[in-house]
Amino acid sequence: MYSVLKSTLFFAIPVLLSACSSTDNRLPILGERDVITKEVNGKTVTDTSYYQIPAFQFTNQDSLPVTDKTFEGKIYVADFFFITCPTICPKMKTQMKRVYDQFKSNPDVMLLSYTIDPRHDTPAVLKEFAKNLGVTGPQWQFATGRKEDIFKTGKSYMVVAQEDAGAPGGLLHSGHFVLVDKEKHVRGMYDGTTEEGADKLMADIDRLLAEYKKQ
Amino acid sequence: MRRVSICLLAFPLFFQTGCQSQDELKQEKYFVEGYQLYTEHCANCHQTDGKGLEALYPPINGSDYLKNKEKIICLIRYGQNEPILVNGRRFNRPMPANAQLTDIDVAEITTYIYNKWGDEKVITDVKEASKALDLCRTQLQK
Numbered sequence: 001m002y003s004v005l006k007s008t009l010f011f012a013i014p015v016l017l018s019a020c021s022s023t024d025n026r027l028p029i030l031g032e033r034d035v036i037t038k039e040v041n042g043k044t045v046t047d048t049s050y051y052q053i054p055a056f057q058f059t060n061q062d063s064l065p066v067t068d069k070t071f072e073g074k075i076y077v078a079d080f081f082f083i084t085c086p087t088i089c090p091k092m093k094t095q096m097k098r099v100y101d102q103f104k105s106n107p108d109v110m111l112l113s114y115t116i117d118p119r120h121d122t123p124a125v126l127k128e129f130a131k132n133l134g135v136t137g138p139q140w141q142f143a144t145g146r147k148e149d150i151f152k153t154g155k156s157y158m159v160v161a162q163e164d165a166g167a168p169g170g171l172l173h174s175g176h177f178v179l180v181d182k183e184k185h186v187r188g189m190y191d192g193t194t195e196e197g198a199d200k201l202m203a204d205i206d207r208l209l210a211e212y213k214k215q
Numbered sequence: 216m217r218r219v220s221i222c223l224l225a226f227p228l229f230f231q232t233g234c235q236s237q238d239e240l241k242q243e244k245y246f247v248e249g250y251q252l253y254t255e256h257c258a259n260c261h262q263t264d265g266k267g268l269e270a271l272y273p274p275i276n277g278s279d280y281l282k283n284k285e286k287i288i289c290l291i292r293y294g295q296n297e298p299i300l301v302n303g304r305r306f307n308r309p310m311p312a313n314a315q316l317t318d319i320d321v322a323e324i325t326t327y328i329y330n331k332w333g334d335e336k337v338i339t340d341v342k343e344a345s346k347a348l349d350l351c352r353t354q355l356q357k
Contacts, residue, residue: 091259132271133271
C-alpha cells in the first residue's frame with residue numbers, strides 16, 4: 001500500500017517542484033499558482049497568487065473547535081493518521097513526537113494531526129492518545145470531524161486520505177508531513193515515516209522561521 | 216610466493232567457518248531471521264531499539280515482562296486485549312494479533328528478543344514455540 005503512495009508522490013514531486021523559485025535560500029511555495037493582472041493607481045500590475053490551504057473547521061482533543069484561525073500567525077505541520085492503524089502511523093507519530101519535542105517551547109510553531117477514522121477517534125480517545133504520547137497543552141492539535149470533510153481537507157493538503165477495503169485497517173492515507181507557513185502556503189512535504197524525513201522537516205522549520213525573522 | 220601465503224591464510228579461515236557447528240548455524244539463522252521479522256512486524260510500535268514509545272507502546276528492551284516467556288510467545292501471534300503492566304507502568308492499548316506469523320516465525324522473533332534484550336544465549340526452538348502456541352490457542356478457545 002505504501003509503495004503505491006510513494007510512487008504517486010514521486011510522480012507528483014517534479015510537478016510541485018517546478019513551481020518553486022529559490023532566491024536567497026527561501027523554501028519553495030508548492031502547489032498551483034496563478035498570475036493575476038490587476039490595476040493599481042492606473043497602472044497594470046501582474047502578481048502571482050499562490051495556492052493556500054482553504055478554511056476548515058473540526059473538533060480537537062479538548063472538544064473545542066479547531067479551525068484555520070487556530071493557526072493564524074503560526075507555521076504548522078499537518079499529517080493524517082488514525083489511532084488503530086497498525087502500519088505507518090506509529091512510525092509517523094514517533095517522528096512527529098521528535099518534531100514536537102524539538103519545537104515544544106516555540107510559540108510560532110504548531111502541529112496538526114487529522115484523524116481519518118472519526119468514528120473510533122473521538123475527542124476523548126484523541127485526548128487519551130495525546131496524553132499517552134506525552135503531549136500536553138494546545139500546541140499539538142488533534143482534529144476529528146465528519147469523515148467526508150476530513151478526506152476533502154486531505155486533498156487540500158495534496159495528500160491521500162480515503163477509504164480502502166484492501167488497506168490494513170480499511171483506510172488508506174499518505175505518510176507525509178506537510179509544512180504550512182503563516183500565509184497558509186505549503187512550503188514542504190516530508191516522509192513522516194523515517195528519521196531522515198523528520199530531520200529534513202525540522203531543518204526546514206528552522207529555515208522558515210528564519211525567513212520571518214528577516215522580515 | 217605471495218599467492219601461496221594468501222592461500223595458507225585463507226585455508227584455516229575456510230575450515231573454521233566450515234566447522235561452525237550445526238547449533239551455531241541454527242542460532243545465527245534464528246537470530247538474523249528474527250531480526251528481520253521483528254523489524255517488519257514489531258518495530259513500528261516497539262521501535263528498533265525495543266524501547267517502546269512513551270505510554271503508548273511498552274518497551275521490550277529492559278522490560279520486566281520478559282519473565283513471562285510463554286505469554287510473550289502467545290501475544291506475538293494472538294495479540295493482547297487487556298491492559299498490561301510493564302516495569303510498574305500500565306499500558307491500556309490493545310496489541311493487534313499477527314495471525315499470519317507461523318510457529319517458526321514466532322520462535323525466531325522470540326529468539327531475537329531474548330538474545331538481544333533478555334540475556335539469553337540459546338534459541339527458543341520452534342518446538343518450544345509450538346507447544347506454547349498450542350496451549351494458548353486452546354485456552355483462547357475456551
